[in-house]
Amino acid sequence: MSDNGARKAFTICAPHCGNFPCSFAVEANGEGIASFRANPAMRIKPCIKGFQIPDRYNHSDRLLYPLKRVGEKGSGPGGANRFERTSWDEALDLVARGLEAAKAKGGNESVMMYHYASQHTMPGGRDGNPATIMRLLNMWGGAIQPYLRGSLCWKAFLGGSADVFGHWQIRNRPNADCDWIVIWGNNPVETGYRGLMQSLQEAKRGGTRFIAVDPMRTRSVNRFADRHVPIRPSTDTALALAVLRHMLAEGAADEDFLRKRTNAPFLVNEEDGAFLTAPDGTPLAWDEAAGEARPFGACERPALYGSFQAGGKACRTAFDHLRAAAEPWTPARAAKECGVSEEDVRAIAGAVRKGKVVVYYGAYQRTVHGEQAVRALHILNLVTGGFGGVLRHGGASDSFQLPRATDAGLADVVASRWGVPNLVQRTVPVGQIAEAILNPGAHGGPIHAALVMWGNPVGQAGDAHKTERALRALDFCAVSDIFMTPTAKCADVVLPASTWLERCAITEGLETGATFFHLIPEIAPRHVVMFSSGAMPQRGESLDDFEIVCRLAEKMGYGDHFPWKSSREWVEELVAAARQDERFPWFRDLTMEKLEAEGMVILDIPEPENSWDLQTPQGRARLYFEGKKTPVPTYIPPDEVAQKGGRKPLQLITPKTYFRASSTFNNAEKLLRGDWNVATLNPADAGARGISAGDRIRIYNGFGETAYRAKVSEDIRPGVVHIPAGGLPEQGAANHLTGDALSEYENAAQNSYSVEVEKAG
Ligand code: SF4
Numbered sequence: 104m105s106d107n108g109a110r111k112a113f114t115i116c117a118p119h120c121g122n123f124p125c126s127f128a129v130e131a132n133g134e135g136i137a138s139f140r141a142n143p144a145m146r147i148k149p150c151i152k153g154f155q156i157p158d159r160y161n162h163s164d165r166l167l168y169p170l171k172r173v174g175e176k177g178s179g180p181g182g183a184n185r186f187e188r189t190s191w192d193e194a195l196d197l198v199a200r201g202l203e204a205a206k207a208k209g210g211n212e213s214v215m216m217y218h219y220a221s222q223h224t225m226p227g228g229r230d231g232n233p234a235t236i237m238r239l240l241n242m243w244g245g246a247i248q249p250y251l252r253g254s255l256c257w258k259a260f261l262g263g264s265a266d267v268f269g270h271w272q273i274r275n276r277p278n279a280d281c282d283w284i285v286i287w288g289n290n291p292v293e294t295g296y297r298g299l300m301q302s303l304q305e306a307k308r309g310g311t312r313f314i315a316v317d318p319m320r321t322r323s324v325n326r327f328a329d330r331h332v333p334i335r336p337s338t339d340t341a342l343a344l345a346v347l348r349h350m351l352a353e354g355a356a357d358e359d360f361l362r363k364r365t366n367a368p369f370l371v372n373e374e375d376g377a378f379l380t381a382p383d384g385t386p387l388a389w390d391e392a393a394g395e396a397r398p399f400g401a402c403e404r405p406a407l408y409g410s411f412q413a414g415g416k417a418c419r420t421a422f423d424h425l426r427a428a429a430e431p432w433t434p435a436r437a438a439k440e441c442g443v444s445e446e447d448v449r450a451i452a453g454a455v456r457k458g459k460v461v462v463y464y465g466a467y468q469r470t471v472h473g474e475q476a477v478r479a480l481h482i483l484n485l486v487t488g489g490f491g492g493v494l495r496h497g498g499a500s501d502s503f504q505l506p507r508a509t510d511a512g513l514a515d516v517v518a519s520r521w522g523v524p525n526l527v528q529r530t531v532p533v534g535q536i537a538e539a540i541l542n543p544g545a546h547g548g549p550i551h552a553a554l555v556m557w558g559n560p561v562g563q564a565g566d567a568h569k570t571e572r573a574l575r576a577l578d579f580c581a582v583s584d585i586f587m588t589p590t591a592k593c594a595d596v597v598l599p600a601s602t603w604l605e606r607c608a609i610t611e612g613l614e615t616g617a618t619f620f621h622l623i624p625e626i627a628p629r630h631v632v633m634f635s636s637g638a639m640p641q642r643g644e645s646l647d648d649f650e651i652v653c654r655l656a657e658k659m660g661y662g663d664h665f666p667w668k669s670s671r672e673w674v675e676e677l678v679a680a681a682r683q684d685e686r687f688p689w690f691r692d693l694t695m696e697k698l699e700a701e702g703m704v705i706l707d708i709p710e711p712e713n714s715w716d717l718q719t720p721q722g723r724a725r726l727y728f729e730g731k732k733t734p735v736p737t738y739i740p741p742d743e744v745a746q747k748g749g750r751k752p753l754q755l756i757t758p759k760t761y762f763r764a765s766s767t768f769n770n771a772e773k774l775l776r777g778d779w780n781v782a783t784l785n786p787a788d789a790g791a792r793g794i795s796a797g798d799r800i801r802i803y804n805g806f807g808e809t810a811y812r813a814k815v816s817e818d819i820r821p822g823v824v825h826i827p828a829g830g831l832p833e834q835g836a837a838n839h840l841t842g843d844a845l846s847e848y849e850n851a852a853q854n855s856y857s858v859e860v861e862k863a864g
Pocket residue numbers: 116117118120121122123124125149150151152153154296297764
């Protein structure tokens with residue numbers, strides 16, 4: 104109790120914003136929420152979105168009762184959407200019957216469980232098997248989980264990084280070494296709010312200078328950049344190759360580092376592109392001292408450049424292949440292709456020297472060949488020896504088949520205690536669920552039913568109309584959400600879920616966000632467990648996700664396996680189990696009392712050391728990707744994307760913004776008052792179309808159209824239109840203009856489409 108008699112509690116914000124989670128202290132009295140503040144234990148305060156949680160709880164659009172569809176589903180945008188209130192009993196009966204009917208028709212392989220990014224807390228959500236709903240569905244025989252294959256946002260980064268390092272958690276050199284930082288395709292002021300932005304600010308205060316590569320003069324460009332390079336979207340690989348070429352010409356390569364840490368000296372057979380190896384499989388290199396090919400370890404001085412004959416085979420070093428890929432990219436050619444100046448190329452090359460940093464994980468990866476750019480940018484740092492190693496974590500487990508350094512092990516405790524294997528082997532890329540539903544031949548057979556919890560594919564996936572059509576075409580679809588999202592409108596049954604304020608939940612992660620660039624030791628990530636006590640009563644008949652699953656389990660005949668009376672009981676059991684789990688000694692002191700009292704408990708997990716023990720063949724970073732169609736980074740022009748109805752004259756970019764976490768918070772009224780939800784176009788493009796600032800404009804292409812208010816600004820380069828991602832259709836929805844093409848790593852390629860714009864009539 105506080106002095107004024109209000110109940111004190113804590114809650115969590117965990118929408119998978121890229122910085123999650125955050126902890127908040129709540130005071131509640133009989134009249135509602137008396138105070139809502141950041142948990143004082145947090146070193147970096149939450150962003151503005153988290154402070155909308157009370158409004159989200161009280162929002163007039165909250166779903167308060169279970170709904171069932173009446174009448175036809177209709178199809179396409181604005182299809183029939185008539186729902187009537189029903190009881191939880193009938194709603195869950197319908198869900199159980201809908202899932203059973205699909206199973207009877209097509210087996211468990213025809214049932215999809217769509218969960219994505221909106222609710223990263225336990226016991227309700229969390230990715231993968233540990234999620235409570237997957238325990239139930241796996242007991243029932245399993246279901247397709249698209250989330251486990253691909254990502255709408257960052258799989259190109261994960262895949263491209265794993266290509267180079269065998270791992271995605273990369274540690275750069277500390278701040279002290281940075282004279283220059285290149286922020287490439289990243290807008291940390293808006294999206295790397297907790298951790299990365301502070302690191303960069305600290306660097307700026309310490310005298311580091313910045314180059315920002317971005318088609319838009321973003322808030323980050325304004326805040327940090329000494330030089331802005333307004334690149335043409337999707338040409339990042341070309342620019343990176345030009346920078347590499349210039350660096351090599353200037354002698355900036357750290358040759359000792361390349362020999363010691365990378366596969367640069369390995370000899371590549373000219374005939375098939377494979378490495379030449381000794382009989383025991385050791386790659387061969389050309390020993391300059393001996394004048395012959397030898398197993399790498401036996402070379403006195405392995406050559407980095409050159410063509411040779413080894414065992415009668417023509418070969419070249421891997422590094423020579425990389426050099427040859429960069430060679431055509433003169434500053435003049437890059438300037439023309441990328442829409443930058445030759446001096447920009449030289450300036451970036453000058454900045455990316457040993458001990459300097461390229462910051463990436465940016466929007467360029469959300470293009471159809473984004474992984475090429477990810478690889479190329481990693482290689483820029485590698486060539487100068489600019490990486491400190493790969494971050495390893497002692498308590499790692501697997502998430503997305505990659506080591507999970509952002510978690511401390513609660514998910515593993517859940518998996519070992521309550522996990523049930525999913526018997527459904529079938530997978531579907533998350534960015535192509537619509538294709539999988541509408542075209543059963545595309546991804547391994549028909550899908551008859553879907554259960555959607557913590558996700559809004561119609562609001563997020565490429566080609567919103569197609570996704571909507573697909574969900575409406577299912578025999579059965581149930582959606583659990585807080586609001587009537589565009590996805591919920593496609594459902595047969597809508598289940599009203601509770602907000603973070605109402606549910607008892609726990610989550611774990613890095614307090615300063617899952618940033619990969621730990622530049623500032625003072626805010627090095629602390630591993631934390633955060634707790635939400637369920638500070639507020641449930642509104643209407645909304646239910647905690649966990650309780651929805653338990654009640655559904657009862658309907659599906661698995662009630663005995665879900666004996667908990669409340670999510671709090673489950674959380675208590677989890678905390679007790681974690682304390683006893685010998686794999687994770689840092690949980691020994693974790694208690695419910697502590698969680699209740701502090702809301703956020705810092706775990707004493709040893710800070711991982713930098714490591715060069717890479718999970719790659721020979722443990723070396725790769726500059727050459729043996730077996731790939733493009734074994735060195737290759738620029739593939741952005742035109743090569745499935746653009747419905749042909750290309751339009753303007754390139755669309757649809758980045759994430761400060762004001763939404765994907766589509767979460769898109770109806771937060773205070774945030775909607777800001778002047779941010781606009782389509783930005785250059786005065787040259789606006790003028791040519793008779794558009795003035797503030798005009799309503801229609802943006803369209805073969806996928807659809809959407810309406811926006813125009814912002815006319817030199818901040819955006821000519822030929823490009825900028826629309827924030829995640830808007831509701833009535834606010835302007837970028838994904839009405841994008842397709843569902845995927846990159847090599849099944850990343851959605853939503854920055855690869857083109858549009859035309861006209862003044863609305
Ligand atoms: S949206 Fe992200 S950074 Fe903002 S409060 Fe929530 S968890 Fe924190």
